[in-house]
Amino acid sequence: MAAIPSQQILDSLNWRYATKVFDPAKKISSADWNALEESLILTPSSFGLQPWEFVLVENPSIREQLVKFSWNQRQVADASHLLVIAIRTDIDAKWVDHFVSRVEEIRGDQGAFTGYRDMMAGFVSNLDEDGVKQWAKLQTYIALGQFMTCAALMEIDACPMEGFVADQYDEILGFKDKNLTTAVLCPAGYRSDEDKYAHLPKVRFPKDQMISRI
Numbered sequence: 001m002a003a004i005p006s007q008q009i010l011d012s013l014n015w016r017y018a019t020k021v022f023d024p025a026k027k028i029s030s031a032d033w034n035a036l037e038e039s040l041i042l043t044p045s046s047f048g049l050q051p052w053e054f055v056l057v058e059n060p061s062i063r064e065q066l067v068k069f070s071w072n073q074r075q076v077a078d079a080s081h082l083l084v085i086a087i088r089t090d091i092d093a094k095w096v097d098h099f100v101s102r103v104e105e106i107r108g109d110q111g112a113f114t115g116y117r118d119m120m121a122g123f124v125s126n127l128d129e130d131g132v133k134q135w136a137k138l139q140t141y142i143a144l145g146q147f148m149t150c151a152a153l154m155e156i157d158a159c160p161m162e163g164f165v166a167d168q169y170d171e172i173l174g175f176k177d178k179n180l181t182t183a184v185l186c187p188a189g190y191r192s193d194e195d196k197y198a199h200l201p202k203v204r205f206p207k208d209q210m211i212s213r214i
């Protein structure tokens with residue numbers, strides 16, 4: 001597997017921006033979308049517990065309904081795809097056992113794994129409901145970052161979004177019955193020629209202020 005040249009990665013990261021206006025006519029191909037789904041599945045998580053579900057909202061009328069609960073940001077309706085990253089609200093010792101079964105299925109019986117199972121179960125059991133949510137939400141941002149970077153490398157635009165009303169999303173998407181709650185959104189697709197943000201220079205603090213050496 002050939003390494004991607006570092007300059008090519010930097011070019012992609014400079015090319016990407018939080019897209020404000022998507023071209024509704026331009027759709028991501030199914031092969032490219034499939035690669036982006038794989039990037040979500042391959043996201044690392046604490047203990048490997050994957051406390052999330054990646055939800056694709058495909059129904060156009062539901063996407064239109066979500067606009068007003070997204071601070072009227074039209075990206076949720078206009079982008080080719082709308083990814084909602086949800087966290088599970090039922091992460092407990094049972095979920096740990098579910099994960100352990102999957103490890104055994106893939107890697108074979110792991111007798112020595114019992115101590116690790118107990119450690120993970122102890123960790124999640126020691127968190128209260130808010131603690132579990134906070135921990136799970138931190139994990140979702142790893143998925144968000146991986147998804148956006150992979151999209152940029154494929155010249156697919158995306159917009160990370162926290163500007164939405166989580167309760168309304170949960171209600172509309174039927175999450176309450178599925179032990180899910182909305183963490184963060186990422187519409188993806190192709191920028192519109194009319195998006196003036198596409199041409200603005202990046203605003204970042206100088207590197208020597210942001211990276212220090214001790």
Ligand SMILES: Cc1cc2nc3c(=O)[nH]c(=O)nc-3n(C[C@H](O)[C@H](O)[C@H](O)COP(=O)(O)O)c2cc1C
Pocket residue numbers: 016017018019020073159160161162163164184202
């Ligand atoms: C977690 C997160 C939430 C964000 N929420 C929104 C949002 O709701 N709407 C939006 O237009 N941009 C949103 N942004 C985009 C940021 O404003 C943007 O990433 C930042 O200004 C840097 O610009 P750039 O991504 O274009 O380089 C969000 C970014 C992140 C990382």
